[in-house]
Amino acid sequence: MHFAYPILKGKLPTDNNLYELFSKISLKQKDLILPLFIADDHAKQISSSNYFKKIPYSYVTQYIDNMIQKGITSIIIFGTPRKKSGSLQNNTEYIPNDMVTNSIKRISSEFKKKVTIFTDICICQDNPFGHCGITTDKTNHAENDMTLKILGRLSLEYAKAGSDYISPSSMMDGQVRYLRSILNDNGYRNTKILSFSAKHNSSLYAPFRNNMFINITSDYSIDKSNYQVSFFNPHETIREIQTDINEGADMVMIKPSMFYLDLVYRIKRKIEVPMVVQNVSGEYYLFKAGIKNSIIFNEKFSILLFLESIKNAGADKIISYFSPDFVQYLK
Ligand SMILES: [Zn+2]
Numbered sequence: 001m002h003f004a005y006p007i008l009k010g011k012l013p014t015d016n017n018l019y020e021l022f023s024k025i026s027l028k029q030k031d032l033i034l035p036l037f038i039a040d041d042h043a044k045q046i047s048s049s050n051y052f053k054k055i056p057y058s059y060v061t062q063y064i065d066n067m068i069q070k071g072i073t074s075i076i077i078f079g080t081p082r083k084k085s086g087s088l089q090n091n092t093e094y095i096p097n098d099m100v101t102n103s104i105k106r107i108s109s110e111f112k113k114k115v116t117i118f119t120d121i122c123i124c125q126d127n128p129f130g131h132c133g134i135t136t137d138k139t140n141h142a143e144n145d146m147t148l149k150i151l152g153r154l155s156l157e158y159a160k161a162g163s164d165y166i167s168p169s170s171m172m173d174g175q176v177r178y179l180r181s182i183l184n185d186n187g188y189r190n191t192k193i194l195s196f197s198a199k200h201n202s203s204l205y206a207p208f209r210n211n212m213f214i215n216i217t218s219d220y221s222i223d224k225s226n227y228q229v230s231f232f233n234p235h236e237t238i239r240e241i242q243t244d245i246n247e248g249a250d251m252v253m254i255k256p257s258m259f260y261l262d263l264v265y266r267i268k269r270k271i272e273v274p275m276v277v278q279n280v281s282g283e284y285y286l287f288k289a290g291i292k293n294s295i296i297f298n299e300k301f302s303i304l305l306f307l308e309s310i311k312n313a314g315a316d317k318i319i320s321y322f323s324p325d326f327v328q329y330l331k
Pocket residue numbers: 122123124125131132169170
Protein backbone atom coordinates (compact mmCIF):
# COMPACT_ATOMS: atom_id res chain seq x y z
CA MET A 1 0.00 0.00 0.00
CA HIS A 2 1.34 3.48 -0.89
CA PHE A 3 0.54 6.73 0.85
CA ALA A 4 0.72 10.24 -0.49
CA TYR A 5 2.15 11.79 2.67
CA PRO A 6 5.70 11.45 3.99
CA ILE A 7 6.17 9.03 6.86
CA LEU A 8 8.72 10.27 9.39
CA LYS A 9 10.28 6.93 10.12
CA GLY A 10 13.56 8.42 11.29
CA LYS A 11 11.90 10.41 14.12
CA LEU A 12 10.62 7.36 15.96
CA PRO A 13 12.60 5.85 18.83
CA THR A 14 14.67 2.77 18.19
CA ASP A 15 14.46 -0.37 20.31
CA ASN A 16 17.52 0.79 22.25
CA ASN A 17 15.99 3.95 23.64
CA LEU A 18 12.57 2.30 24.02
CA TYR A 19 13.97 0.53 27.07
CA GLU A 20 14.56 3.91 28.67
CA LEU A 21 11.05 5.10 27.74
CA PHE A 22 9.46 2.02 29.28
CA SER A 23 11.34 2.61 32.52
CA LYS A 24 9.80 6.10 32.78
CA ILE A 25 6.13 5.34 32.21
CA SER A 26 3.60 5.09 35.04
CA LEU A 27 1.67 2.07 33.75
CA LYS A 28 2.63 -1.12 35.56
CA GLN A 29 2.06 -4.82 34.88
CA LYS A 30 -0.44 -5.02 37.73
CA ASP A 31 -2.60 -2.34 36.03
CA LEU A 32 -3.43 -4.57 33.08
CA ILE A 33 -6.28 -7.04 32.85
CA LEU A 34 -6.18 -9.67 30.12
CA PRO A 35 -9.49 -10.60 28.41
CA LEU A 36 -9.90 -14.36 28.17
CA PHE A 37 -12.49 -15.95 25.87
CA ILE A 38 -13.14 -19.55 26.70
CA ALA A 39 -14.60 -21.79 24.03
CA ASP A 40 -14.93 -25.46 23.28
CA ASP A 41 -12.05 -27.38 21.79
CA HIS A 42 -12.81 -26.40 18.18
CA ALA A 43 -11.82 -22.84 19.05
CA LYS A 44 -8.39 -23.02 17.48
CA GLN A 45 -9.76 -23.39 13.96
CA ILE A 46 -12.27 -20.57 14.48
CA SER A 47 -9.66 -18.11 15.67
CA SER A 48 -6.88 -18.93 13.23
CA SER A 49 -7.70 -16.19 10.72
CA ASN A 50 -8.12 -13.22 13.07
CA TYR A 51 -6.45 -11.42 15.92
CA PHE A 52 -8.74 -12.83 18.60
CA LYS A 53 -7.74 -15.86 20.54
CA LYS A 54 -10.55 -18.03 21.79
CA ILE A 55 -8.94 -20.32 24.28
CA PRO A 56 -10.03 -23.95 24.06
CA TYR A 57 -11.32 -25.09 27.43
CA SER A 58 -8.85 -27.97 27.75
CA TYR A 59 -5.95 -25.56 27.19
CA VAL A 60 -7.01 -22.93 29.76
CA THR A 61 -4.65 -23.71 32.65
CA GLN A 62 -1.67 -24.11 30.32
CA TYR A 63 -2.51 -20.75 28.72
CA ILE A 64 -2.88 -18.98 32.09
CA ASP A 65 0.37 -20.50 33.32
CA ASN A 66 2.06 -19.09 30.21
CA MET A 67 0.47 -15.65 30.76
CA ILE A 68 1.55 -15.57 34.43
CA GLN A 69 5.11 -16.34 33.33
CA LYS A 70 4.90 -13.34 30.99
CA GLY A 71 3.77 -11.07 33.82
CA ILE A 72 -0.05 -11.07 33.70
CA THR A 73 -1.61 -10.66 37.16
CA SER A 74 -5.33 -10.21 36.33
CA ILE A 75 -7.73 -11.77 33.84
CA ILE A 76 -11.35 -11.21 32.90
CA ILE A 77 -13.17 -14.31 31.71
CA PHE A 78 -15.88 -14.19 29.02
CA GLY A 79 -17.94 -17.14 27.86
CA THR A 80 -18.43 -17.64 24.13
CA PRO A 81 -21.66 -18.84 22.46
CA ARG A 82 -22.63 -22.39 23.23
CA LYS A 83 -24.12 -24.54 20.52
CA LYS A 84 -27.33 -25.61 22.16
CA SER A 85 -28.14 -22.86 24.60
CA GLY A 86 -28.77 -20.15 22.03
CA SER A 87 -32.51 -20.27 22.64
CA LEU A 88 -32.54 -17.84 25.51
CA GLN A 89 -35.66 -15.96 24.51
CA ASN A 90 -38.07 -16.03 27.45
CA ASN A 91 -35.90 -18.63 29.08
CA THR A 92 -35.42 -17.59 32.66
CA GLU A 93 -33.91 -20.97 33.44
CA TYR A 94 -30.69 -19.88 31.82
CA ILE A 95 -27.95 -22.36 32.57
CA PRO A 96 -24.54 -20.97 33.55
CA ASN A 97 -21.74 -21.82 31.17
CA ASP A 98 -19.93 -24.93 32.48
CA MET A 99 -16.78 -24.05 30.62
CA VAL A 100 -16.65 -20.71 32.47
CA THR A 101 -17.49 -22.25 35.87
CA ASN A 102 -14.92 -25.00 35.53
CA SER A 103 -12.24 -22.67 34.20
CA ILE A 104 -12.69 -20.39 37.23
CA LYS A 105 -12.41 -23.43 39.52
CA ARG A 106 -9.27 -24.67 37.79
CA ILE A 107 -7.57 -21.27 37.60
CA SER A 108 -8.41 -20.29 41.18
CA SER A 109 -7.23 -23.59 42.65
CA GLU A 110 -4.12 -23.92 40.52
CA PHE A 111 -2.88 -20.31 40.54
CA LYS A 112 -4.23 -19.04 43.84
CA LYS A 113 -3.05 -15.51 44.64
CA LYS A 114 -0.99 -15.31 41.44
CA VAL A 115 -3.87 -14.06 39.35
CA THR A 116 -7.00 -12.05 40.15
CA ILE A 117 -10.08 -13.39 38.39
CA PHE A 118 -12.82 -11.10 37.07
CA THR A 119 -15.77 -12.80 35.35
CA ASP A 120 -18.10 -11.13 32.87
CA ILE A 121 -21.77 -11.43 33.77
CA CYS A 122 -24.01 -11.09 30.72
CA ILE A 123 -26.25 -13.14 28.47
CA CYS A 124 -25.59 -11.67 25.01
CA GLN A 125 -23.30 -14.48 23.90
CA ASP A 126 -26.19 -16.94 24.27
CA ASN A 127 -29.01 -14.65 23.22
CA PRO A 128 -30.22 -15.30 19.65
CA PHE A 129 -30.75 -11.52 19.24
CA GLY A 130 -27.31 -10.69 20.67
CA HIS A 131 -28.86 -8.41 23.28
CA CYS A 132 -27.52 -8.07 26.81
CA GLY A 133 -30.99 -8.37 28.28
CA ILE A 134 -33.95 -10.67 27.69
CA THR A 135 -35.97 -9.33 24.78
CA THR A 136 -39.45 -10.63 24.26
CA ASP A 137 -39.77 -9.36 20.71
CA LYS A 138 -37.47 -8.18 17.95
CA THR A 139 -37.12 -4.70 19.36
CA ASN A 140 -34.21 -3.69 21.56
CA HIS A 141 -36.37 -3.32 24.64
CA ALA A 142 -34.71 -5.41 27.33
CA GLU A 143 -36.78 -6.84 30.18
CA ASN A 144 -34.82 -5.38 33.06
CA ASP A 145 -36.03 -7.36 36.08
CA MET A 146 -36.26 -10.65 34.24
CA THR A 147 -32.65 -10.17 33.15
CA LEU A 148 -31.51 -9.29 36.68
CA LYS A 149 -32.69 -12.68 37.95
CA ILE A 150 -30.51 -14.44 35.40
CA LEU A 151 -27.55 -12.20 36.19
CA GLY A 152 -28.04 -13.09 39.88
CA ARG A 153 -27.85 -16.81 39.14
CA LEU A 154 -24.74 -16.38 37.01
CA SER A 155 -23.05 -14.23 39.66
CA LEU A 156 -23.66 -16.76 42.41
CA GLU A 157 -22.42 -19.62 40.27
CA TYR A 158 -19.19 -17.85 39.32
CA ALA A 159 -18.60 -16.46 42.84
CA LYS A 160 -18.98 -19.97 44.20
CA ALA A 161 -16.48 -21.26 41.63
CA GLY A 162 -13.88 -18.80 42.97
CA SER A 163 -14.10 -15.62 40.92
CA ASP A 164 -12.63 -12.69 42.90
CA TYR A 165 -14.84 -10.17 41.09
CA ILE A 166 -18.07 -10.52 39.20
CA SER A 167 -18.38 -8.01 36.37
CA PRO A 168 -21.94 -7.28 35.25
CA SER A 169 -21.90 -5.85 31.72
CA SER A 170 -25.59 -5.89 30.79
CA MET A 171 -26.23 -2.24 31.71
CA MET A 172 -29.52 -3.20 33.38
CA ASP A 173 -30.91 -0.72 35.90
CA GLY A 174 -30.16 -1.60 39.51
CA GLN A 175 -27.81 -4.47 38.59
CA VAL A 176 -25.12 -3.63 41.15
CA ARG A 177 -27.57 -3.29 44.07
CA TYR A 178 -29.34 -6.51 43.10
CA LEU A 179 -26.15 -8.55 42.66
CA ARG A 180 -24.56 -7.17 45.85
CA SER A 181 -27.56 -8.28 47.91
CA ILE A 182 -27.69 -11.73 46.27
CA LEU A 183 -23.98 -12.25 46.96
CA ASN A 184 -24.29 -11.02 50.56
CA ASP A 185 -27.37 -13.14 51.28
CA ASN A 186 -25.58 -16.25 50.09
CA GLY A 187 -22.33 -15.82 51.99
CA TYR A 188 -20.22 -14.18 49.28
CA ARG A 189 -19.56 -10.84 50.94
CA ASN A 190 -15.92 -11.05 49.92
CA THR A 191 -16.69 -11.39 46.23
CA LYS A 192 -16.28 -7.93 44.78
CA ILE A 193 -18.08 -6.19 41.93
CA LEU A 194 -16.48 -4.47 38.96
CA SER A 195 -19.41 -2.90 37.15
CA PHE A 196 -19.31 -2.12 33.44
CA SER A 197 -20.93 1.15 34.44
CA ALA A 198 -20.62 3.24 31.32
CA LYS A 199 -20.62 1.02 28.28
CA HIS A 200 -21.04 3.47 25.42
CA ASN A 201 -23.13 2.49 22.45
CA SER A 202 -20.32 2.21 19.90
CA SER A 203 -19.35 0.59 16.61
CA LEU A 204 -15.93 -0.09 18.11
CA TYR A 205 -17.25 -3.37 19.51
CA ALA A 206 -17.82 -4.74 16.01
CA PRO A 207 -14.70 -6.94 15.72
CA PHE A 208 -15.58 -8.60 19.03
CA ARG A 209 -19.18 -9.20 17.99
CA ASN A 210 -18.25 -10.43 14.54
CA ASN A 211 -15.96 -13.00 16.07
CA MET A 212 -17.91 -14.00 19.10
CA PHE A 213 -21.45 -14.02 17.80
CA ILE A 214 -20.79 -15.54 14.43
CA ASN A 215 -22.68 -18.72 15.27
CA ILE A 216 -25.83 -17.15 16.60
CA THR A 217 -26.75 -14.09 14.60
CA SER A 218 -26.18 -12.75 11.15
CA ASP A 219 -26.94 -9.20 12.23
CA TYR A 220 -23.76 -7.70 13.68
CA SER A 221 -25.11 -4.18 13.94
CA ILE A 222 -27.17 -4.85 17.05
CA ASP A 223 -28.84 -1.70 18.34
CA LYS A 224 -28.18 -1.51 22.09
CA SER A 225 -28.97 2.18 22.42
CA ASN A 226 -31.89 1.48 24.78
CA TYR A 227 -29.60 0.42 27.58
CA GLN A 228 -26.07 1.49 26.66
CA VAL A 229 -24.82 5.04 27.21
CA SER A 230 -24.87 7.67 24.47
CA PHE A 231 -21.67 9.32 23.34
CA PHE A 232 -23.59 12.58 23.11
CA ASN A 233 -24.54 12.76 26.76
CA PRO A 234 -21.55 12.89 29.13
CA HIS A 235 -23.86 13.69 32.05
CA GLU A 236 -25.49 10.30 31.58
CA THR A 237 -22.06 8.64 31.74
CA ILE A 238 -21.27 10.40 35.00
CA ARG A 239 -24.70 9.55 36.41
CA GLU A 240 -24.37 5.84 35.52
CA ILE A 241 -21.01 5.65 37.26
CA GLN A 242 -22.19 7.50 40.35
CA THR A 243 -25.27 5.27 40.58
CA ASP A 244 -23.15 2.11 40.51
CA ILE A 245 -20.90 3.47 43.25
CA ASN A 246 -23.95 4.31 45.37
CA GLU A 247 -25.25 0.78 44.80
CA GLY A 248 -22.01 -0.75 46.11
CA ALA A 249 -19.63 -1.26 43.16
CA ASP A 250 -16.03 -1.87 44.25
CA MET A 251 -14.72 -0.74 40.88
CA VAL A 252 -16.40 0.99 37.96
CA MET A 253 -15.63 0.87 34.29
CA ILE A 254 -15.89 3.04 31.25
CA LYS A 255 -15.52 1.79 27.67
CA PRO A 256 -14.31 2.23 24.94
CA SER A 257 -11.10 4.11 25.78
CA MET A 258 -9.78 5.96 22.75
CA PHE A 259 -12.44 8.63 22.14
CA TYR A 260 -13.58 8.85 25.77
CA LEU A 261 -10.44 9.93 27.59
CA ASP A 262 -11.97 13.33 28.34
CA LEU A 263 -14.66 11.52 30.32
CA VAL A 264 -12.11 9.29 32.04
CA TYR A 265 -10.24 12.42 33.13
CA ARG A 266 -13.37 14.19 34.35
CA ILE A 267 -14.84 11.21 36.16
CA LYS A 268 -11.62 10.20 37.91
CA ARG A 269 -11.66 13.56 39.68
CA LYS A 270 -15.17 12.99 41.01
CA ILE A 271 -14.97 9.45 42.38
CA GLU A 272 -13.02 7.56 44.99
CA VAL A 273 -13.33 3.94 43.85
CA PRO A 274 -10.82 2.55 41.33
CA MET A 275 -11.73 3.12 37.71
CA VAL A 276 -11.14 0.54 34.99
CA VAL A 277 -11.06 1.52 31.33
CA GLN A 278 -11.54 -1.01 28.57
CA ASN A 279 -9.49 -0.68 25.44
CA VAL A 280 -11.96 -2.47 23.14
CA SER A 281 -11.67 -4.71 20.09
CA GLY A 282 -12.19 -1.98 17.48
CA GLU A 283 -9.36 0.08 18.95
CA TYR A 284 -7.12 -2.98 18.97
CA TYR A 285 -8.01 -3.74 15.34
CA LEU A 286 -7.28 -0.16 14.26
CA PHE A 287 -3.79 -0.49 15.65
CA LYS A 288 -3.18 -3.95 14.25
CA ALA A 289 -4.43 -2.89 10.82
CA GLY A 290 -2.25 0.24 10.98
CA ILE A 291 0.81 -1.83 11.79
CA LYS A 292 0.04 -4.45 9.14
CA ASN A 293 -0.41 -1.78 6.46
CA SER A 294 2.68 0.19 7.47
CA ILE A 295 0.67 3.23 8.56
CA ILE A 296 1.85 2.84 12.15
CA PHE A 297 5.55 2.16 12.63
CA ASN A 298 7.25 0.87 15.72
CA GLU A 299 4.55 -1.24 17.27
CA LYS A 300 6.05 -1.24 20.77
CA PHE A 301 6.29 2.54 20.94
CA SER A 302 2.75 3.01 19.60
CA ILE A 303 1.24 0.57 22.09
CA LEU A 304 3.20 2.23 24.89
CA LEU A 305 1.83 5.67 23.96
CA PHE A 306 -1.70 4.40 23.61
CA LEU A 307 -1.90 2.56 26.93
CA GLU A 308 0.05 5.19 28.83
CA SER A 309 -2.37 7.87 27.60
CA ILE A 310 -5.28 5.88 29.09
CA LYS A 311 -3.41 5.59 32.38
CA ASN A 312 -2.56 9.30 32.36
CA ALA A 313 -6.19 10.21 31.79
CA GLY A 314 -7.04 8.50 35.08
CA ALA A 315 -7.46 4.74 34.57
CA ASP A 316 -6.42 2.66 37.56
CA LYS A 317 -6.63 -0.50 35.51
CA ILE A 318 -6.92 -1.18 31.78
CA ILE A 319 -8.56 -4.18 30.15
CA SER A 320 -6.64 -4.63 26.93
CA TYR A 321 -5.90 -7.16 24.20
CA PHE A 322 -2.41 -5.65 24.19
CA SER A 323 -1.76 -6.89 27.76
CA PRO A 324 0.43 -9.91 26.86
CA ASP A 325 2.61 -7.76 24.58
CA PHE A 326 2.83 -4.91 27.05
CA VAL A 327 3.81 -6.93 30.13
CA GLN A 328 6.62 -8.46 28.11
CA TYR A 329 7.89 -5.06 27.00
CA LEU A 330 8.14 -4.07 30.66
CA LYS A 331 10.49 -6.95 31.46
ZN1 LIG B 1 -23.69 -8.29 26.85
